[in-house]
Amino acid sequence: MNASSTPYGIIAEFSNTASLLHAAEKVRDAGFRKWDVFTPFPVHGMDQAMGLRNSKVGWFTFIGGVTGYTTGMIMIWWMNAVDYPLVVGGKPMFSPFHAFPPSYELTILFGAFGSLFGMMFLNRLPRLHHPLLKHRQFAQVTHDKFFIVIECADPKYSETETKKLLEHAGSPRIEMVEE
């Protein structure tokens, strides 16, 4: 370990999903807060194993959708019934029927923006640097390896105890990551 660098956390490798899931349950039960599981694909049941609560992305989508629909309806009403009224085909200046298709599309458009950007906001992405991305073994996370990382910043963290916990959880390979 380089003396000038500060440690970021402890990284434990796992080779299959079942042992990873059980290890995550152990870390959760030990009461850690600043820790995470890294996988090449979303592992079914991992949210419960980590004790994560339901994602809040839905709120962004919902607000986006409502904004889109109201924008559409108000815009069409104002443009076609207030600012530039023009009789076409004997139809009313404003009707929720003909205003529906564009408003509906705007609902979806804004809802989609809400979902993607909400996800990025909640995940604090884009992020151009992450201590883990420097770690050589960690590049395998997008290939076929699974990792649990417990940060040193966690109040429960202790170099020996945490390492023991992860060893006990069945990790064959445990290393330190530098900041």
Place this chain on the structure above:
Amino acid sequence: MNRSSAHLPLNLAKYRNVPNILMAVGGALAALGFFVNREQFAFSWLLAFMFFLSLGLGALFLVLVHHLFDAAWSVPIRRISEQLSTILFPTMALLFLPIAFLAPQVYPWMREPHPELDHALHAKYPLFTMSGFYVTSALCFLIWWWLSSNLRGWSLKQDQTGGALPTYKLRRYSCVGIILFAVTLTLGAVMWMKALMHEWFSTMYGVYYFAGSVWMTLATVYVITMVLDRQKVLSNILHANQYYYIGSLLFAFTVFYAYIHFSQYFIIWNANMPEETFWYLAREKGSWFYVGIVIIFGHFFIPFLGLLRIDVKSVFPYMLAICVWAWLMHFVDLSFNIMPILHPQGFVLHWLDLGCWAFMTGLVATVFLKKFAAHPPYPLKDPRLSEALGLYHAMPDSFSAADLSPQHGRQGGK
């Protein structure tokens, strides 16, 4: 999930007589109405008939698509749909007889003294003749009989024998069946409901009746599954995901129905041609307008918002309320289609509506319960049952499908 919370089997013995009471009271009311107010009786009967026809056809559809999609999750609940679909014959066929006899009192086109002078009617020759009406009706029931009895029969046969043959047979029936189903359902909706205003036409009408039918059938299947689960009849083979999937399908059909009905209305509204708009104009008169509003909100918005969340689809008391609501809304929707002919001035909830409906509810419930009790409650030896239970894992050892299939991995120059 809630399903584990019910420890003791649900005992519904005290309600055992409800179908009989419904049948007796409803039958008495209907019989009284037959003599007192025959026209109202005929319309109320037609309304109740179309309602339960929805159930039979919806169930038949669920069975057909189960086989066509080679589905696994719906194996544990398939027997419910199979038994429900067999009410199409003879129960629904017998219930059709009063309509067959009273047809001239129901359908204005039959009362036309000179059909050749009414262009909209004359153009439909020979479908819109008395014999055309009866032949079409008989054909529909024959096809439904053939399909529903064979689909149930081969499934029951598989309970005894197991094996792949019944599965293949059932798929064959479903291939032919889905096409016959589409044709006959459309004919039924056209001849028995759309023909009430024979001048009106819409290519969407069959799909419209179909969407509502499957919607109310899914609600029914959900409730039956839930009751059977609590009675410990199906609890061994049900997972939480069956409820989730039926709930999701119910949600999907809520949207599908709204899509279909909105499209039909919207296209007619925009083109604004008198030969089409009169159908909707008749349904904007008097209190029918408010019935239309009830359908927009009750048939779509309330169940849509109610079913939007993922977790509610397995909360039983909540879903029960939604399913009962779906029955009510389907009834209102059919009423919106049928009743403005009899009551053009506005919506009337006649006691005969309730009487005929109660009679048929009792009858259909009795028939269904009897059929269901006579056979195993789920397909015992269906090849996809283990997959539905989550017990089936494709394994690489011993004899996997990979080694057996001749095409596997070798196609295309490998």
Place this chain on the structure above:
Amino acid sequence: MAAHVSPITVPEPPRELRREPLVANYHSFGWISDRVSSLTEGKAPLWWWILFIPSVLCLGMLLFMLGYQISTGVGVWGNMHPVMWGWDIINFVWWIGIGHAGTLISAILFLLRQKWRTAVNRAAEAMTIFAVMCAGIYPALHVGRMWYDWWLFPLPNTYTMWPQFRSPLMWDVFAVSTYFTVSLLFWYMGLIPDLAVLRDRSKSKVRQFLYGLFSLGWTGSNRHWSNYEKAYLLLAGLSTPLVLSVHSIVSLDFSVSQLPGWHTTIFPPYFVAGAIFSGFGMVLTLLIPLRSIFKLQDLITMRHIDIMCKVTLATGTIVGYAYAMEFFIAWYSGNPSERFHFMNRALGPYWWGWMFMVGCNVLVPQLFWMKWFRQNLVAVFILSILVNIGMWFERFVIIVIGLHRDFLPANWGYYSPSPVDILTYIGTFGLFFTMFLLFLRFLPMIAISEVKGVIPQADPHNPMGGAKTQEIIHDKE
């Protein structure tokens, strides 16, 4: 009620009815990364250049044709009274219809928990985006003076005019632009974890930088996956009504009119079914050669092909129902114009278009009832091309036959495309294939992380996922 409380016996499925695994030969996670990523690494193979160069030439021709059309006017097309919507709108609807299969696979099948979609969704979504690009060209040019296209959008202008939202063409503007944007977002979001795969494998600095930039610093954190999966689900939930609405709105362009053959209430679901049908035709046309060239038989298995054939069959049959309903209701309505129109479809001067339409869209897919056709790649490939041809003719039938003989015989005419029409259409293939080949070259054509998630090893409760506690697999055995 049948008393049934005792422990149950569940039969093992008969051998012939066992499901084939989604990834054949039980490959590992790493194999999937290697197999898919390697397609974007190393030098471009010869066949790629052989396809790419003509595609770019075709694209050049498209640009030339568009330049000619813009500088000269829409008169260079065959559109002439009474057929004022010709190949331009046919091709617009055709291309946008093709896009729909991509969204169906990525969104609707996701909501339906159809795990097989993972092997084909990336390529299908890419197809969607490029097809919508091809489609978008036509309405933009069809307006005649394309430098006024911005009037279509609600932007303030010096005439203090606003767009007129009672017109279905305005709905189209919103539908198509939303469709393109959301499809792109959805596609990009699916790509993020796979771009991280490519980033972590990159040897060169340029690749490392670019894939690193676009993968946004993805680490595979489960806290991220949790939000990501939710967002993916929500985008799928939004794209599903979107894809239904887009072709419904395209159908409203026709059906809110009063023209026989255009104005009919079944148009929205019928157009959607037709769009998905043609899109699956195109997916099959693209993927069958690709899986052989790229040796992807273990990822895109015969089971995938089989299912896609069945979807084609189902949607083709729904389209057949709609054709039948149109004829039936034309007869039922007793409206002489309606009746004449439909007779004119089958027996008029464009009878051959109608024959192509019914033959390719209704009759040809019925062959997929037979397993032999679904399992024979040559047959599937030929049938998928016929599906594309048939759906092109469907739009031809609706637009050209609908317009060429309307209510007044004095207004009748006969439409033929001009060479510019034909060359522009061929040019759009240049655009499509140029984009698609670039996609194959630089992006993973199979959703790596999604496929990893559906193999047995991914499931912590599956014995292959490493679960030690062997629960009882089957009672019998």
